[in-house]
Amino acid sequence: MQVTHMLFLYLQVLNPFYVFQAFTLTLWLSQGYIEYSVAIIILSIISIVLSVYDLRQQSVKLHNLVEDHNKVQVTVMVKDKGLQKLESHLLVPGDTLILPGKTSLPCDAILIDGSCVVTEGMLTGESIPVTKTPLPHTENTVAWKSHSLEDYRKHVLFCGTEVIQVKPSGQGPVRAVVLQTGYNTAKGDLVRSILYPRPLNFKLYNDAFKFIVFLAFLGIVGFFYALGVYMYHGVSPRDTATMALLLLTVTVPPVLPAALTTGIVYAQKRLKKKKIFCISPQRINMCGQINLVCFDKTGTLTEDGLDLWGTVPTADNCFQEVNSFASGKALPWGPLCAAMASCHSLILLNGTIQGDPLDLKMFEGTAWIMEDCDADYCTFGMPGSHIIIKPGPKASWSPVEAIAILRQFPFSSSLQRMSVVAQVAGEDHFHVYMKGAPEMLAKFCKSETVPKNFPQELRKYTIQGFRVIAFAHKGLKMKKLSEVENLAREKVESDLTFLGLLIMENRLKKESKPVLKELHEACIRTVMITGDNLQTAITVAKNSEMIPGGSQVILVEANEPEDFVPASVTWQLVENQENGPEKNETCVNIGNSSVPDGARGSCYHFAMSGKSYQVIFQHFNSLLPKILLNGTIFARMSPGQKSSLIEEFQKLNYYVGMCGDGANDCGALKMAHAGISLSEQEASVASPFTSKIANIACVPHLIREGRAALVSSFGVFKYLTMYGIIQLIGTSLLYWQLQLFGNYQYLMQDVAITLMVCLTMSSTHAYPKLAPYRPAGQLLSPPLLLSVFLNTCFTCIVQICAFLYVKKQPWYCEVYRYSECFLDNQSNFSMNMSLERNGTENTTLIPGSVLSFESTTLWPLTTINCITAAFIFSKGKPFRKPIYTNYIFSFLLISALGLTVFILFSDFQDIYRGMEFIPTLTSWRVSILVAALTQFCVAFLIEDFILQNRKLWLWIKKEFGFYSKSQYRHWQKTLAEDSTWPPTNRTDYSGDGENGFYINRGYESPEQIPKAKLELEGQTTEQHFWTRL
Missing domain, CATH: 1.20.1110.10 (Calcium-transporting ATPase, transmembrane domain)
Incomplete structure (x- = not known):
């Protein structure tokens, strides 16, 4: 129901202040105070009319936002009746939608057959098209959403998004089952957040x-x-x-x-x-209190685009020589080249390749080209309706004429990997290519194919600030596409062969370093929350001076309980090293030194991964405030962990700002007191503030x-x-x-x-x-x-x-x-007044x-x-x-x-x-x-x-013992008096105990713990750290 102008006017006039104002003006008019009363009445009328007009316009926009999806004609598959067209407002959960092509989604639906490409900019502010894949068939009895965890979004089509491309699987049209309609959809959540925003506790x-x-x-x-x-x-x-x-x-x-x-x-x-736009003006005042700002890394502190530096292929369980892109030579053919050409989520839209900037740069590095499948490829036995890639004119020689990308398992920040199933032209079997975070991908490879010096080689590049991506491959013995379509992701992503590394440079934006310096000089804390590698994040933080020179970095690595060993947290000090004269980069190395007394306070910084954060959150909750007080680097963080971290900072009474550019940051942007989205759109519901200038200079502004x-x-x-x-x-x-x-x-x-x-x-x-x-x-x-x-x-x-x-x-x-x-x-205002001095008693x-x-x-x-x-x-x-x-x-x-x-x-x-x-x-x-x-x-x-006089008030507070009631101030004072903090080069366990070794009372056999402890102590500090990592 649309609200009329008269109802808006009625609601606005009933505002308690306007009621009091009307009473005041009536009283003044009755006493002849006409001019000012008329002026205030005119101003009030203008204010009320403008407010009513603005509210009415917002109401109309919101109504149109809600009603747009109700006017869509959809095709539904009805049992015993075939396909039927009906109005979208008649949809109910359980209906099967047929997606013929470009359309607007009127409901939340889960894709069950075929794939499609959608734009979710209205919901997330993300301008990059997103590929949706069908829900995999599985014998698991767990609910599909729980089974898929955070990856479930890759199978769900959200209400209000636009389908720009569909790809049938060969078994019929693209189909999706309706999950939610109306206000129960993701778009409904958006409308509710606009109607009933989170109250500002200011x-x-x-x-x-x-x-x-x-x-x-x-x-x-x-x-x-x-x-x-x-x-x-x-x-x-x-x-x-x-x-x-x-x-x-x-x-x-x-x-x-x-x-x-x-x-x-x-x-x-x-x-x-x-060019900074705001959809929540009341938050502007709150920005004046911000004392901590969190930044995403890629695309926020560093450039959006990545420059290819080189590839490091493997052979016979060993890393080979680096293939440098700086030489100008084409990337030599091999399994790693095939993986780079096929393992991505790029699409061909109106003759233009679109997708993630990283994937675009990687694909360009192969010099291959992309085409839609046509009759010529079908004659080679390749399935239709799929993307075809083939060597371009500038590509190196290849025995392969073309490769068809048949199925995608899209990248997920929580899974830190993606994979594809592909088929080489002329072959009757299939290939699996996988790319992702090196630490994660190595877990899915056969151990004998991963080089023994893998941790050292990875650190060699990450400590220089490079973005490192690993690739893997395996062949599938299946010969039918229908069998591939029904494969679960767990079966596809197993027993792979490690292929090598792709090294990419991710340069700092020129504005990042001066802005961070300005914030530090203003005593505003800066924190990095990224999904990238921990060592890369530390290097970027050092190069950008988010971590000032001379400061100590302590790696915090926590592990889940394992067998009879309780949850543990290890503290390792990172030492600085220089790479040499040819590269002015900062390297990090795990050392055995300790934080000097002079470096205590704010001169040390904690760095940890999302996995460690989750373990500490669950098993060492009392440690979390102490860590957050000097926590600066949080890497490999999932979207949910980013939001959780922002909330934990707020519990310490920080006023938190968050600056990010991707859909993965939406939750954190909304959770922060001031979320700033770097987006080309003037306003995004993903955050209260949007900057069209894609750098962090908007933060101090x-x-x-x-x-x-x-x-x-x-x-x-x-x-x-x-x-x-x-x-x-x-x-x-x-x-x-x-x-x-x-x-x-x-x-x-x-x-x-x-x-x-x-x-x-x-x-x-x-x-x-x-x-x-x-x-x-x-x-x-x-x-x-x-x-x-x-x-x-x-x-x-x-x-x-x-x-x-x-x-x-x-x-x-x-x-x-x-x-x-x-x-x-x-006359002449003479003071010889003829007035009677009315001071007598009989004066009225x-x-x-x-x-x-x-x-x-x-x-x-x-x-x-x-x-x-x-x-x-x-x-x-x-x-x-x-x-x-x-x-x-x-x-x-x-x-x-x-x-x-x-x-x-x-x-x-x-x-x-x-x-x-x-x-x-x-x-x-x-x-x-x-x-x-x-x-x-x-x-x-x-x-x-x-x-x-601020100095005077600070002196008065100090003399009379007044202290800030903020939680972070309390912890700062407490830790400043603790000579054992920060801990370095030791491992603590959950529970209570002595000498840094704690027994968790939840374990029935604590006598097993000393044995586990001895086993751990048998390793060097560095061996233990990298083994656990």
Whole structure:
């Protein structure tokens, strides 16, 4: 059901603040305060209309997003009735869909026959097409989703994605079974996340509400004060109630909602100019508190494209000479060349090869070409509807005319591998080619085919920062394609022959190193979370200076319980080595040294794999916070582990940012306080922020704007609080004599000053350099509360003194009555007034009278106070540029101050009549100006040199023993006092025990543990580490 404009309008107007605002404006209009009320009504109407329009547009887009898949015509296979066409909204789980070609998916379905290529950009922001394969046939009785683990997504077609290519298996059309429809689909989850986003647990918004409640409380105090004063003077109940309610409405400014969002609006506008787009504006303020940023590696810190460096083939269980691509020679034919040409997920779409950049670069390196299968290949006995690859003009000689890729087992970040089944033209049997992470792939190969020096050879390249991919092969004795189609992945990926390594260079982006340096100088932690090799990640971290020179790296390797040996965690120190003059790279080596005393604290970094993280999470949970405190490198991490890691950082009270570019990062991007997706799309539901510029320079931009917006919000809130208090004090003093400020006096304060100030105060740009500390994250902080309290005291002192002192002037008279001829009779504003001094007992007070020496004295004081408060609360450096760079705001302040001083000293009768002033002596006006400027100087000096003095507050906290309540601060203090931390060159076991060897009470035979321990101690540290790895 679509929501109508009237319903949106009704819901918006019922907002509690707008209800209070309507009450306030009604009261003001009844008292003749027309101009300002009309101005606020116009602004409120504009605000409501724009909000309703925006909400309506979003509702329509969301409705269209939901309804699009309901209008799709689909073909369904019905038992005993054959194929039928029907509307997609009639689909139910269990229906069998026929996918004829390019179409939009109206439901979640699992592919059971054939394969297809889809784009999932709407759900994940990933622009690379994804290949979907049919659910394998298996005799396993476990549920298919549990059996497939995270790899299940490779078989599922998600609602809202686009099918761009289908490939029948030869056994009929491409078929899929409906799993979910409507809001139960992945698209439904997306819609729900838009309708009901995760609530922001940000103290600013909670504190803002408390502040409004505090202002309302002050208004209630004023309300009862007014009741008492007017009842004491015997004013009628109706007038008493009216005047009391007027004082109640003074303390909560009507411009509050608009003012609090201006900082975010300006920041969002500036971010958009930098091509950073936002779908959750409220998170901009939260970006100002970020103190830890996680980065993906490939495509984020390093270039998207990989450069081919060379191949290392194997023969007779030994590595051969490197085939370098730098030589310009074609890759020689061999099993490794065939694997590189066929083992990928590339597709041919409209004559263009598309797919993962790594696969594209690898395929280009073979100089082979790709074609669709046609009649010529079918005559050679090759099956149709499959991709054909064959040697290109620049390829090396090959005895193979063509290879058909028959079946794919797509790459999965959780499995760290992919494989294909292929057939060589003219042959009647099939081949399996597999590629993936070297450590993972070696487990699926026959041990006799893996070179003995495999770990050393792998380290030789990974420690130089190369991306290393391993390949394997085996032949299948099956001769029928139908048999291949029914093979389970476990049977295909077993007993393979190791073929060799592909070495690829993954260069750092030129922006990565300076950005990381800028973040480090700003005391913002940086962490790498990648699916790549651990050693490669360490090298990239060192080369990018994410790990500064001179810092120690400790490898944390954890293992699951095995037989009678409990779960263990090994700590190994990495030593630095130099490769030599020809390559300025950093190498790492496992050593037996320990962390020196001077390197304790933040000068050591933990590095671990996703496997180790999972073991520690399950078996060493008490260790996890200690490790995370200095954990910098997390490699071979699955998407689920990335999200879990972000959540664990948040539990330590870090404000976490996440920057990534791939679909594997979606969960982490959503989990982080500020997720930044590097994507060509302007907005992606995968993350709150999207940068069209694909490098990490967007991160400091976002943090700077977040800090500026946060400081602006605080400044505006302090200003509006003081504005309400200033008016409350001034009005309360006048109420003592049953008087009021004039309409135009209020109008100038409310519109010409406060409204304009609030709309421009937040437009000051962010300071270009990140400060090494964050702005305050909560309104209810001692500096802010003390600032409001002291400014309130100064205001009270100045206004009360002026209120009392004016009564002692020789020319003072209590003006309770006046006539229109009063000002006319005072030619040249002579002080020889003919007014009666109404100080006698039989004088009758007129409630709500305006013309008085008190109001003439207090108005300039309160007005200048409002102007100077805006200046004081608009602090620039270190989070914003200086106030003079905000030209409009500065001009408005100078103009308002000039206008106020002009009115104060002018001797124009029309101005005095319009502003409802009484002429006073020039010396008295000078006294008013001096009092206002004195208050400004005292308030400015205290605000700037005491309340904003960070070193002073740190000293006070230290002297009085105040410490941060953040969990990570607590752990930092605890570990700083622990002389045994960090551990190095030892192995700990789960459970309790002594000497670093712990017994898990869950094991029934702990007596077996000492034997296992002795076996482990029989190995060298390095042998044990690499054996377990």
